[in-house]
Amino acid sequence: MSSSNTRIFLVRHGATTLTAEDRFAGATDVPLSDEGREQVRHLARRLAEHELAAVYASPLGRTAETARIVAEPHGLEVQTRDGLREISHGRWEQMTRHEVEAQFPEESAAWDKDPYTFAPVGGESGLAVTARALPVLMDIVRAHPSGNVLIVSHKATSRLLLSSILGFDPRRYRDNLDQSPCALNIVDFKDPVRARLTLFNDTSHYAAAGNAIPALPEARLSKWWTATHPPAM
Secondary structure, rough: OOOEEEEEEEEEEEOOOOOOEEOOOOOOOOOOOOHHHHHHHHHHHHOOOOOEEEEEEEOEEEEHHHHHHHHHHHOOOEEEOHHHHOOOOOOEEEEEOHHHHHHHHHHHHHHHHHHOOOOOOOOOOOOHHHHHHHHHHHHHHOOOOEEEEEEOOOHHHHHHHHHHHHOHHHHHHHOOOOOOOOOOOEEEEEOOOEEEEEEEEEEEOOHHHHHOOOOOOOOOOOHHOOOOOOOOO
């Protein structure tokens, strides 16, 4: 990689104690599970040979711990940035999707239709998350005009950042982009406004039998994926 480029290792935190329960827990400070810590240790070994200039993370416990484990071999302190935190689901927090659909059917339908501009009561829209997270990312790139930088964030926040960077329709970030626990993305920046996605949603550091290809999505998906008959394009 040219010394004039900034390489961002954008990582989602490892699995948490609520990952398997399919609950909305964006703003809830859920800890990593033992499985999640093992995923992160594998990632730390994978990145140990790649020199890091800095490590940044969302201030939530699951992201901060993920970042600390990966940063340890490099002797770097984790710098937290509030703008990197996960989307808040407001009054949906800690509820399952089924519970939300039963108690707030109109909100749920509006969110499924356009999660970028709609927000549940007390929560954030995808637009609001982008407005706080993207400037943080741009500031980090400006602060490190060369070298590798680790950023540990969350599922929705990372997908929204990637949508913005790559010019995807952000209204479909939930349909078109996935982020597995402890997934690694690599984004190479020529400058703060020109970037190229080099690696996406990679979990080969912990996948069984060395399988570097993420499994077909089966859970925590938008209805666009789970509908028996997807809507016509």
